[in-house]
Amino acid sequence: MLGLLLLLQVLASCLWLGHSEVVNNFINPCVQFFYAQTPPGGGIRPVNAARICQVYQNQYRFVTLYDRTNRIPVYSAYIYQPGPGNRYNSWFVEPQLINQKYRKDMDEEIAIIQQYKINSTVIAQSQAIDKDYSGAPGLDRGHLCPSGHQTGIDKTATFTLTNIVPQYMGLNQGAWHDYEEITMRDKTRGCDTTYVITGAVPGNRSISNGRVNIPSHIWSAACCLNRRKPIKAWAAIAENQIERNHVRNLDLGELENRLATLYGRGGITLFRNSCTGKEASHP
Template identity: 30%
Template sequence: MTAAVLLLCLLFPSTLHARLVHPGEDGFSECNDFFHQGSPPQGFSHPDNAKICQRYQGDKHYATLYSTQHKIPVYSAFTYQEDAGGAWESWMVEPQVDDSKSSLDEVSKGSDVTEKVPGLGTKQALEEDYASTDYQPGLLYHKASPALTSSVPLMPDFKEKWATDVDQLVKEKFLPHCENGENLHLLAGAVPSDTKINDKVSVPEYVWLAACCSAPDTWSLGVIKRTGDVEGLEQVSVEELENQLSGDVKLFAGQCGGGAVHPELRSTSEASTQTEEEPPVQTPGAFVRFFQFIFSVVYEVIKSVLCLVWFLLKQVFNVILGRLCWIWTAVTTYVFALSKVLLNIPYDVLRVFGNILCGFVRVLDNALSVVCLILRLPTRFLCDMASFPYYTICAIPDVGMDILSGVWGVFMLGFSTVFGAFGGSFSVASFAGSSVFQRFIGQSEGYEN
């Protein structure tokens, strides 16, 4: 089932969203439903805090106020769901925390978006920030999807115990006194300490959980667990929890029924407090106290020596491992570069021979072109000389015809000349005889009449 859900997530990435809520939007925008009366906690207005609305497979999952200064969440808000949580197989990051203008509005693996988001990890914790440390990323609420923006650095035993404590509180104390899970609003948060892993991610001083039920009765309850005490768990009212966080903090709108604690929860809390505060007291004797003092001194000395030895061993191991990694990286880089150069040598040699061969071909082509140019002129002349008799013999009939045509033309011209001269003489003689004859017979009309 998990593999099928993961496959669907990979095929349809648009169903995985973790959107950064911008300042212009009201509260946590579409994730306001996770808060009591749709109102987020007040008193956490820090310029380095970013609002994130986490969605999974089209459903809203939870809302987170993330501290980009300490690289841990200030708090995350949930409504109880039995099947809450994601099917992701690895820790996810939110690209928009480091780049608010990024179009990547989906949670992603850090290795998949390193090149797409410049400066990834500047404002949020990454999985590699936990490397070479004893800490592990731990969810504030164990049913949340595994996003690093809703996780804090925890020791493995504390991480497991915190998840068990929260699960028992919700199932054995909160749900029996609340009508259904939709009416149970949960806030889980962390308060940073001065300790940081890899000088980046703050280790929490303590983690806390606040519950608010709106039906059938309105009640609230707070829980504090300090990271130095794995077994300890302190149940307080929401007002006391707010005072621990800061005097200006208001976790629930209207104090969730005025901050009232359910009677049965109050009695359970008081009973556990009385049990813790009133153990049977036995006053030890002087010898026992001296023996306890000596034992405590020896224990602390041995503990300090062992811690020092362990610290030195870890430092030596880290130095040796770091050097080995550096040598391995240098050797692999050198071998890769050398292999690349050696593999390029045959290619370069073949390319040089190819260029030389192409050069010879070009020279030969140019030489042949010159020879053809030189041989072209005498070849054409010889061809013309060879074809001269042919054209001469073939031209004789045409020349003869032209000569005959010329002779015939001359003859016709002489004939026309003689005939014209004879005709003209005859016309003149005829005209002269006609005039003489008319005068002889006495005709008086002139030539014009």
């Protein structure tokens, strides 16, 4: 009987971990979105960070490291799987950034306000809200995990403000859009699975009276597998400036070195062993 009780306690503990969205680490619930089940390491994590396993309709869709201070994501990590589906016409926020005891699924502000009897001011204390992006001329809501890189209902899940940064319209609809839609399509030929990490470097400007940071750079890196073996990696970076509309293609190592300089917190590793054949035994 004692052994059965202990087993039930262990199972209950595992179930609780599986139902956590804002988590202490990515290892337990949503590590499947990282190549070799290894999140980025080194100086990429800010002091006031939150790890989010992005949940929509009770399923994990991708993951985000969120900067609570700047109210933008540091990065979103996902598996590239473009396909049919519709864009969502509204925006979600993250309940468990407000209160760890709230439910795990992303939802619209009004639904959270009605369920928990709070107001937008309470939500805004922990994250960006829809109002922050109004009245920001020349800036789009730039996805880090793009809806165009997902299929079906996974597209809807990308419309959460914890996956969004203020991105200048010319870049978001110009060279960066071309990278997302054309370069990624071309480079992923021959890939059975492609792991992607897309991030933003905080800048020195903001919107909404200083609440939401405008990134100085947008970057992305990809690790391509064929028959579960890594065969190549690539990367890109762009200055997020009103007068700039250019994406620079880089090697993975070049991007990591560039980010180490930009973040200024030491070396950065985006993919374990640089997405090389040494990791062939990992899924």
